[in-house]
Amino acid sequence: MAVEMRLEVVQVPVADVEASKSFYMETLGFIVDHDVEHIPGMRVVQLTPPGSPASIVIGTGMTSMAPGSLEGLQLVVADLTTVRTELHRRGAEISEIHNLGGVQFAYFADPDGNRWVLQEAVPPEFRAAHVEE
Helix, strand or coil, rough: CCCCCCEEEEECCCCCCCHHHHHHHHHHCCCEEEEEEEEEEEEEEEECCCCCCCEEEEEEEECCCCCCCCCEEEECCEEEHHHHHHHCCCCCCCCCCCCCCCCCEEEEEECCCCCEEEECCCCHHHHHHHCCC
């Protein structure tokens, strides 16, 4: 019997919670789900990218991961050129778009150096044409 499991929250280690919260909200457009201090010294700020069922959590007193040590989280978007242009307009430093065999990517980091990837959604016809039998 398979048990259902969903990845819904990923912890992102940061040094300055306010600067990171501002970056994720104002620059990337994430929505704040909650910002609470459960116990003294443990602040939990949960943010969700627009349209995503998964969230990130930043804060204090939750992890031993070094700020900026996370890499490779991917945000999948329908139109990478449009999203890159908009985020760049809002102040994000994003790489040029890289086409890696028909799949397009761009890269950026948050204020602490946690590295993110923007990936353009792969059209079903591309996937179907590249599935090995």
